[in-house]
Amino acid sequence: MLDMPxxxxxxxxxxxxxxxxxxxASMQAEYARMARVVSPADWAIHAPYVAAxxxxxxxxxxxxxxxxYMTPEIFHGIADVVGDSLQLAIEATRTEADVIxxxxxxxxxxxxxxxxxxxxxxxxxxxxxxxxADSITxxxxxxxxxxxxxxxVVSYVNTTAEVKAASDICCxxxxxxxxxxxxxxxxxxxxPDQYLAQNVAAQVPEKRIVWWEGSCIVHEQYTAQDIRDFRxxxxxxxxxxxxxxxxxxxxxxxxxxxxxxxxxxxxxxxPARAMLVTECSMASNISDxxxxxxxxxxxxxxxxxxxxxxxxxxxxxxxxTTQIEVAPEVADKARLAVQRMIDLSAASA
Ligand code: 13P
Ligand code: SF4
Numbered sequence: 001m002l003d004m005p006x007x008x009x010x011x012x013x014x015x016x017x018x019x020x021x022x023x024x025a026s027m028q029a030e031y032a033r034m035a036r037v038v039s040p041a042d043w044a045i046h047a048p049y050v051a052a053x054x055x056x057x058x059x060x061x062x063x064x065x066x067x068x069y070m071t072p073e074i075f076h077g078i079a080d081v082v083g084d085s086l087q088l089a090i091e092a093t094r095t096e097a098d099v100i101x102x103x104x105x106x107x108x109x110x111x112x113x114x115x116x117x118x119x120x121x122x123x124x125x126x127x128x129x130x131x132x133a134d135s136i137t138x139x140x141x142x143x144x145x146x147x148x149x150x151x152x153v154v155s156y157v158n159t160t161a162e163v164k165a166a167s168d169i170c171c172x173x174x175x176x177x178x179x180x181x182x183x184x185x186x187x188x189x190x191x192p193d194q195y196l197a198q199n200v201a202a203q204v205p206e207k208r209i210v211w212w213e214g215s216c217i218v219h220e221q222y223t224a225q226d227i228r229d230f231r232x233x234x235x236x237x238x239x240x241x242x243x244x245x246x247x248x249x250x251x252x253x254x255x256x257x258x259x260x261x262x263x264x265x266x267x268x269x270x271p272a273r274a275m276l277v278t279e280c281s282m283a284s285n286i287s288d289x290x291x292x293x294x295x296x297x298x299x300x301x302x303x304x305x306x307x308x309x310x311x312x313x314x315x316x317x318x319x320x321t322t323q324i325e326v327a328p329e330v331a332d333k334a335r336l337a338v339q340r341m342i343d344l345s346a347a348s349a
Pocket of ligand 1: 068083085086216257258259260
């Protein structure tokens with residue numbers, strides 16, 4: 001566990017991190033992207049960290065890859081690349097930086113390392129895990145293979161390198177339907193998200209999909225009754241659900257898609273009011289680009305994503321810790337599963 005009081009003291013000896021309204025005022029280009037959701041007082045607190053990180057990033061030839069669930073000051077202030085899990089994996093194969101700082105959760109950093117074995121991949125807080133990745137091991141994959149002999153295993157990218165290595169191909173929420181349709185098999189094993197599997201099964205009825213019983217602690221909290229109540233209280237609101245939600249929740253929604261699918265839908269449809277049934281920061285991060293849309297709660301936070309803060313990113317780049325390592329024999333097998341997914345997504349796009 002990171003010793004934050006000590007880290008804070010150490011950082012202060014090197015960087016001027018006191019709230020700085022004058023510096024904040026000089027960084028209007030960054031602030032304009034989040035002004036709707038970050039107050040001027042908070043921006044004065046964040047600006048010194050954003051300035052220090054952006055300067056250090058250049059010095060270290062580092063690129064920051066940030067998931068759509070990062071807080072707005074990370075997403076708009078310091079990221080070089082933002083996106084959903086698939087976009088981040090693809091960008092990890094393209095970056096020319098020497099160092100990748102993963103602003104997201106551990107499995108994302110592992111994926112970047114698998115795709116870039118010779119680069120340094122930094123994780124600002126190793127405790128940024130994921131309930132889905134924690135729900136299954138390679139032994140679980142072997143149990144599923146024994147139960148359904150001959151069926152290919154499609155594992156969500158929200159898994160450890162070890163599980164990816166034990167799988168035939170990976171998928172993300174943006175390409176799962178594509179991948180399942182493309183596989184030449186009647187029965188397909190999907191791990192570890194039971195709800196993503198059930199939502200895909202509803203769209204690909206010609207295949208028999210069997211699943212591992214993992215779930216996301218953020219999306220499993222929503223119920224169909226919540227959505228119906230919300231619709232009653234807020235008529236004319238467009239309800240948009242992530243496919244990690246239970247199928248009965250997705251059935252009540254107007255649209256379901258990955259986090260980048262959600263952004264595309266909002267950009268295309270420009271509804272007057274929208275409810276994003278997903279992690280809280282998603283709406284915050286797209287709010288300024290869509291002033292015509294009123295985003296109405298709820299705000300379920302992912303405790304793992306929220307472990308990543310500006311302070312920890314600065315510490316990570318300053319000390320070049322914690323560097324992600326994946327055993328080469330595991331990485332080689334896992335890379336095949338991830339690369340198959342990237343290639344197949346590109347081929348059927
Ligand atoms: P996507 O960004 O791929 O939709 O995934 C959501 C998620 O839960 C990542 O942890
Ligand atoms: Fe994992 Fe859910 Fe958090 Fe995404 S939102 S990192 S799936 S626990």
